[in-house]
Amino acid sequence: xxxxxxxxxxxxxxxxxxxxxxxxxxxxxxxxxxxxxxxxxxxxxxxxxxxxxxxxxxxxxxxxxxxxxxxxxxxxxxxxxxxxxxxxxxxxxxxxxxxxxxxxxxxxxxxx
Amino acid sequence: xxxxxxxxxxxxxxxxxxxxxxxxxxxxxxxxxxxxxxxxxxxxxxxxxxxxxxxxxxxxxxxxxxxxxxxxxxxxxxxxxxxxxxxxxxxxxxxxxxxxxxxxxxxxxxx
Numbered sequence: 001x002x003x004x005x006x007x008x009x010x011x012x013x014x015x016x017x018x019x020x021x022x023x024x025x026x027x028x029x030x031x032x033x034x035x036x037x038x039x040x041x042x043x044x045x046x047x048x049x050x051x052x053x054x055x056x057x058x059x060x061x062x063x064x065x066x067x068x069x070x071x072x073x074x075x076x077x078x079x080x081x082x083x084x085x086x087x088x089x090x091x092x093x094x095x096x097x098x099x100x101x102x103x104x105x106x107x108x109x110x111x112x
Numbered sequence: 113x114x115x116x117x118x119x120x121x122x123x124x125x126x127x128x129x130x131x132x133x134x135x136x137x138x139x140x141x142x143x144x145x146x147x148x149x150x151x152x153x154x155x156x157x158x159x160x161x162x163x164x165x166x167x168x169x170x171x172x173x174x175x176x177x178x179x180x181x182x183x184x185x186x187x188x189x190x191x192x193x194x195x196x197x198x199x200x201x202x203x204x205x206x207x208x209x210x211x212x213x214x215x216x217x218x219x220x221x222x223x
Contacts, residue, residue: 001171006154032210043202043214044155089154093210099145099168100212104154 002027002094006103013080015112023090023103024072032093033066033073034100039086047088048075080110113139116205116215124221130191133218137184137205143167144186145212146178149200158201161186162208190220198222 003026013019025033034049050057050064050073057064061080066073077084087107091100117136125131137144146158157170161180178188184205190197198221204212 034210034212036212043216044212045214046211049211091155094157094168099157099160099170100210101157102147102155104152 002030002092002101004090004092004101004103006090006106008106009104010107010109012109012111015080015082015110017080019077019080019084019108019110021075021088021090021106021108022072023074023092024070025092025101026071027092027094028068028071030092030094032100033064034091035062035064035075036089036091036102037086038089038105044089077108080108082110082112084108085110116203116213118201118203118215118218120218121216122219122221124223125193126223127193127195129193130189131193131220133188133190133201133203133220135186135188135203135205135215137186137203138207138213141205141207141213142184143206143208144180144184145204145206146186146188147202147204148172149202149217150198155202158188193222195222 006023031052036044037047038044063076087105091102143162145160147155160168164180175191180186200217202217204214
């Protein structure tokens with residue numbers, strides 16, 4: 001089945017710096033790649049997603065890139081702010097297309 | 113529109129007992145998925161239901177089961193609880209696509 005690896009597990013940056021989180025997936029049939037943000041004690045929330053027919057997508061300070069050939073995708077956060085501090089999860093759709101398989105998460109800490 | 117509702121919010125059980133968790137999806141959403149979240153392991157997929165049918169299942173033992181009712185509400189059951197079952201159990205619904213909307217979860221502690 002699908003397997004998603006996520007790196008790094010923790011990331012500390014200074015306010016204003018950029019942050020990059022990378023994920024790789026195993027199933028070449030996966031065609032949907034969302035990113036979720038989970039603040040402490042709260043539910044995961046979708047922040048951006050990308051489909052396999054698109055190489056890059058941007059929404060204000062966040063962007064996601066996808067390389068289908070290499071089977072990896074990345075989240076880029078520019079001009080980080082303390083409120084960006086959270087756990088970020090990448091995910092890929094399973095072969096059946098009816099489930100999302102998540103990476104183990106990256107804890108991002110933005111210090112001011 | 114009300115979000116995904118999970119009950120109860122917290123549960124404390126002892127080893128060997130069984131537990132049932134409930135999830136009410138967003139109105140109009142027919143697909144419900146369940147995930148187990150533990151520190152360091154992220155979100156692990158349990159199963160997904162659509163129109164009362166299990167469409168997909170993760171790699172969990174048979175002690176974990178679920179069902180979905182005609183109104184799309186879903187329940188998850190864990191029998192013969194083990195200490196390692198202590199986790200946050202998250203339910204998520206979707207209208208049929210992949211964008212998952214999560215509930216706040218049920219925090220299960222097994223003593």
